[in-house]
Amino acid sequence: MFRVLLFLSLPALSIAADFTLSDIINRVRSHNPMLKAARMAVEEARGRQLGSGRLANPEFGYGFQNQSNVSPQTGVFSIDQAFPITRRLSLEKQLTSQLVGAAELEVRDAERRFIAEAQSLAVQLLSLTQQRALRQQQTALASKLSEFVRGRAKVGEISPLDAAQAQVDAQRLLLETRKLETRSVSLQGQLKPMLGLKPSDSLTLSGDLPSLTVPGMGAGWMQRADYQLAQTKIAAALTGKDLAKARRMPDVTAGLFASREMQDVTPIHRERTGFLGFRISIPLPFWNRNQGEIAEKTASAERARLESEALGNQIISEAETARREMQANADLADETRNKLLPLVIEQTDKLEKAYEGGQTDLLTVLRAREQRLHLEAAALDAVRDFHLARIRYEAATGKHAPALPATSAAATKR
16 A cells, blocks of 8 residues: 655745844844753753752662571561761752853853844944945936036037046946945845844844944943853852762661561471661761862862953953944044035035036046045944944943843852
8 A cells, every 4th residue: 555645835934024223132032043042951950950959769678588407588678768967968959059040141141142243233234224325325426427427528528538437436336335235135144043034034124323322331240141150150169169078978878677587497387587677877988088079179169260250350351442442433433424524525516516617627526526435434334333342342241131130149149
């Protein structure tokens, strides 16, 4: 008997997504596939927590010995339970609780990094949109000049070479616009997976970039998730050190046993006896007092403390460097827009009028326009670099993914 299976493949449905820069934060939190996978590490840590701090299972034993001429038939039942005489179980429970907090902080730190990366891509896309609009505006002006020059060349008022040069300049601007579109496609390809979008989905970023405001340096960076994670690692390392000390004394085992004995005294008489007893086993830590693990955990705690100090210095340096970059780019954008550009625009308008009156050559006009384009593009680049530095500052201070208050308290508790 043969079975024929028919598979109908339907094209994947595409969606059109429209986001603003502020929408990126919540979208990354809720739809980033890597974050969804990272959150399972928290569930793994909670699963390990369920099995920690518990007594070992009791052991049941049974022994049998058949009777002989000198010994009776014996059956022995026993049950033994190991008990720690140190704080080992409570320390194990505390350690796994700290590891759960560490896993949650790792997820928050991943959120911080993914949000910063997605915002950086979004800022570059918005900046490219502005750059394309600028090129399109310049292309329209170049086309208008090209038509004017071509008309003047037909009546013999100017050289046909000027008309050709004007046409080349218009085509150059059009080519630059297409290059920017190609770059935009590449950035969208990087951003879509971070927002949980398929390659076939369309992505549109709307809205403008925020104003150029340089924030003040505060102490909020101490709530950054990876810094709190470093504090949690210190606490966990100290707990591990205490746990290693608690393991110097192995568990004490106590148990009950009962025996049933039977002996054939005569061919017709069988004697039955039995007994009930208690036993305890106390290990003597003469040769192994867990010195190796204690030394290891002591070094681990010191390493965690030094790493925390280094991370704190690195965070302060990152935040301060980003603030300085923000200030430098804000000053550059302000100087370009409010001082240089007005002068260049005024000079370009004068040269265009002079060219229309035959008082200057086309090359001078094109050079002035190119200078104006470079300044306008440089102003947009300064704004883009300001916001990229702002995103680095916010990531350095953990603005959009701080450590959760409850987690922070658990991280420092020991």
